[in-house]
Amino acid sequence: MSEPAPQLVPLNAVFATDFVQILVPVTTANTMAEVAAAVAYHVEGKRVRAQPYDKVVLYHGERLPAEMTVAAAGIKPLDFIAVEYDIPEVS
Amino acid sequence: MTLLKREEWQGFVRDVDWSYSYVDDEAVYPEWHSGTGKVPREAWAAWEESYKVTYPEYVATQREKEAAVYAVKGALQRSTLWDSLSEGWKSATKMHFGGTAAAEYAAVLAELKMARFGLAAAWRNMAVFGQLDELRHASITTFFGHEFISRDPQYDWTQKAYQTNNWATISLRNLFDAMMSSANVVDIALQLPLVFETGFTNLQFVALAADALASGDVNFANMISSIQTDEARHSQQGGPTLEILAEHDPVRAQWVVDKTFWASARALSALTGTSMDYYTPVEHRKQSYREFMEEWIIDQFIRTLEQYGLRKPWYWDEFLRGLDIWHHSLHMGFWVWRPTIWWRPMAAVSPDERAWLAEKYPNWEKVYGDKWDVIIDNVNAGNAAATLPETLPWLCSTCHLPCCNATQSRDGTWRVRDFSLNYDGRIYHFCTIACRQIFWKDRGGVNHETLIDRFLAGQVQPMDVGGVLGYMGLTPEVMGDDPDYEAWTRDYAGRPAEGLAAAAQS
Numbered sequence: 001m002s003e004p005a006p007q008l009v010p011l012n013a014v015f016a017t018d019f020v021q022i023l024v025p026v027t028t029a030n031t032m033a034e035v036a037a038a039v040a041y042h043v044e045g046k047r048v049r050a051q052p053y054d055k056v057v058l059y060h061g062e063r064l065p066a067e068m069t070v071a072a073a074g075i076k077p078l079d080f081i082a083v084e085y086d087i088p089e090v091s
Numbered sequence: 092m093t094l095l096k097r098e099e100w101q102g103f104v105r106d107v108d109w110s111y112s113y114v115d116d117e118a119v120y121p122e123w124h125s126g127t128g129k130v131p132r133e134a135w136a137a138w139e140e141s142y143k144v145t146y147p148e149y150v151a152t153q154r155e156k157e158a159a160v161y162a163v164k165g166a167l168q169r170s171t172l173w174d175s176l177s178e179g180w181k182s183a184t185k186m187h188f189g190g191t192a193a194a195e196y197a198a199v200l201a202e203l204k205m206a207r208f209g210l211a212a213a214w215r216n217m218a219v220f221g222q223l224d225e226l227r228h229a230s231i232t233t234f235f236g237h238e239f240i241s242r243d244p245q246y247d248w249t250q251k252a253y254q255t256n257n258w259a260t261i262s263l264r265n266l267f268d269a270m271m272s273s274a275n276v277v278d279i280a281l282q283l284p285l286v287f288e289t290g291f292t293n294l295q296f297v298a299l300a301a302d303a304l305a306s307g308d309v310n311f312a313n314m315i316s317s318i319q320t321d322e323a324r325h326s327q328q329g330g331p332t333l334e335i336l337a338e339h340d341p342v343r344a345q346w347v348v349d350k351t352f353w354a355s356a357r358a359l360s361a362l363t364g365t366s367m368d369y370y371t372p373v374e375h376r377k378q379s380y381r382e383f384m385e386e387w388i389i390d391q392f393i394r395t396l397e398q399y400g401l402r403k404p405w406y407w408d409e410f411l412r413g414l415d416i417w418h419h420s421l422h423m424g425f426w427v428w429r430p431t432i433w434w435r436p437m438a439a440v441s442p443d444e445r446a447w448l449a450e451k452y453p454n455w456e457k458v459y460g461d462k463w464d465v466i467i468d469n470v471n472a473g474n475a476a477a478t479l480p481e482t483l484p485w486l487c488s489t490c491h492l493p494c495c496n497a498t499q500s501r502d503g504t505w506r507v508r509d510f511s512l513n514y515d516g517r518i519y520h521f522c523t524i525a526c527r528q529i530f531w532k533d534r535g536g537v538n539h540e541t542l543i544d545r546f547l548a549g550q551v552q553p554m555d556v557g558g559v560l561g562y563m564g565l566t567p568e569v570m571g572d573d574p575d576y577e578a579w580t581r582d583y584a585g586r587p588a589e590g591l592a593a594a595a596q597s
Contacts, residue, residue: 010547012485012494012509012520014506014507014509017461017462017497017504017505017506018462018507019420019423019424019458019459019462019495019497019507020420020423020424020427020484020485020493020494020495020507021484021485021493021494021495021507021509021520022482022483022484022485023482023483023484023485023543023546024482041481042480042481042482045465045469045477046465046466046469046477046478047427047462047465047466048461048462048465049461049464049465076518077547078517078518078520078547079518080509080511080520082506082509
């Protein structure tokens with residue numbers, strides 16, 4: 001049986017310290033790394049200064065693994081996600 | 092022949108409440124229009140305006156006002172005054188013309204509704220004057236804006252803006268439809284004359300008049316000051332209505348006042364906040380938006396609430412915090428999405444302007460400074476294209492403005508947070524907690540689609556930036572751009588840049 005075709009998932013997203021939530025379309029097949037990049041595309045280096053760290057997707061306040069897909073995370077159309085720099089904590 | 096004094100005859104001719112013999116009162120004043128609710132029908136007989144006027148007096152006064160305004164306009168038409176105005180100030184006027192001209196006409200209909208369905212003869216009489224006022228405001232605003240079309244096609248949006256599906260227009264229409272068009276007259280009297288006209292028109296008509304004069308726009312200052320003298324009279328329909336409603340149904344009175352104050356504050360932060368703190372040249376600014384709100388709006392609103400035995404709204408702390416955020420974020424939003432608006436938003440973040448902002452708003456640099464710095468570096472690196480949008484801002488399902496209100500965390504950082512709820516199988520997002528609460532309690536906004544809703548439903552075709560601009564009625568000669576990038580970036584030229592700007596520099 002073939003994999004179902006990826007479905008469009010329009011999201012309400014905010015990137016790090018940006019001033020506004022934006023519409024970002026992704027698909028059910030996108031990984032969190034791809035989702036983070038899609039959100040960052042509109043903001044990083046354009047309004048928010050780029051930082052040399054990985055990015056992480058937060059969904060309902062929880063960090064999602066970079067390789068997890070939108071479908072596996074249960075993220076639905078119109079849901080809200082935040083993308084943050086994954087800044088290592090200084091001990 | 093000896094004429095009677097006004098006070099001897101006015102009540103007699105004004106109070107034309109007669110007894111119906113063929114229909115009952117409900118047929119003449121149906122609940123869905125008249126909205127008496129829990130207030131006994133007979134209680135409205137006590138409705139009394141504090142400042143009385145007769146039709147001959149009204150006509151004489153209005154004639155004088157019109158003559159004065161048009162005399163100034165006529166004299167200035169032959170001058171070169173308009174050419175000397177700053178682009179920033181012109182933007183403030185374009186925003187005003189497009190945002191208010193047709194809204195004034197909507198107010199005519201609201202006043203006419205009160206003139207027909209108001210529950211006391213004195214109220215209906217006052218509303219007749221009110222609708223004449225609003226008709227004058229619609230006419231004068233449209234006419235004054237029309238004069239400039241030959242010099243700048245953006246002024247065509249004086250009349251056009253309200254008829255389009257521009258996102259800023261959708262937001263304003265959503266506000267005014269709820270305030271003026273769809274409500275019963277008791278709610279209208281609280282929403283329009285009491286909250287909006289007694290409170291918030293001071294912002295646009297008094298604060299902006301001062302900035303207009305300082306900016307050299309005598310004509311505009313004269314026009315809006317003349318309009319404000321009408322507002323001061325017909326806005327008194329609110330007080331007597333609230334007095335009666337608050338006595339019989341204080342819960343309803345509190346709710347209608349609370350939600351309208353909030354909705355008005357959201358809209359005026361976009362309209363007046365940006366004009367006062369960014370578009371008015373810094374040397375001409377009389378007060379900051381926050382200072383004006385504190386002096387002219389907040390004190391008066393609190394006094395009104397106390398006078399009628401109402402409480403401060405539940406959202407008061409959130410509202411006060413918003414005075415430091417809402418209009419700054421909306422300004423940045425207007426600037427970033429500048430092709431979607433009918434004026435030319437000046438970024439106005441030169442070092443002098445930032446010093447003024449930081450003095451008036453101590454957190455400004457922390458919340459907005461670095462974002463403007465990234466934008467500035469991109470412009471100075473010749474990469475202004477990186478500052479243009481390629482997607483839409485998410486719009487609040489209550490106020491229809493972008494969800495752009497950062498709040499401070501316990502650790503001191505500022506983040507834009509999501510305030511959402513699930514209703515009838517779908518998720519709605521809001522810019523603030525209070526917008527969410529109003530949506531939930533009223534449900535009036537459930538079927539009002541934001542531009543995002545329309546876009547995702549396929550109403551905007553093609554589904555790209557060009558399609559969105561076309562849907563909003565924007566044509567190349569009208570869509571906004573910054574009028575003078577160099578004015579606010581030149582002082583930062585030469586500093587080391589990072590990221591995209593650095594790549595563009597190399």
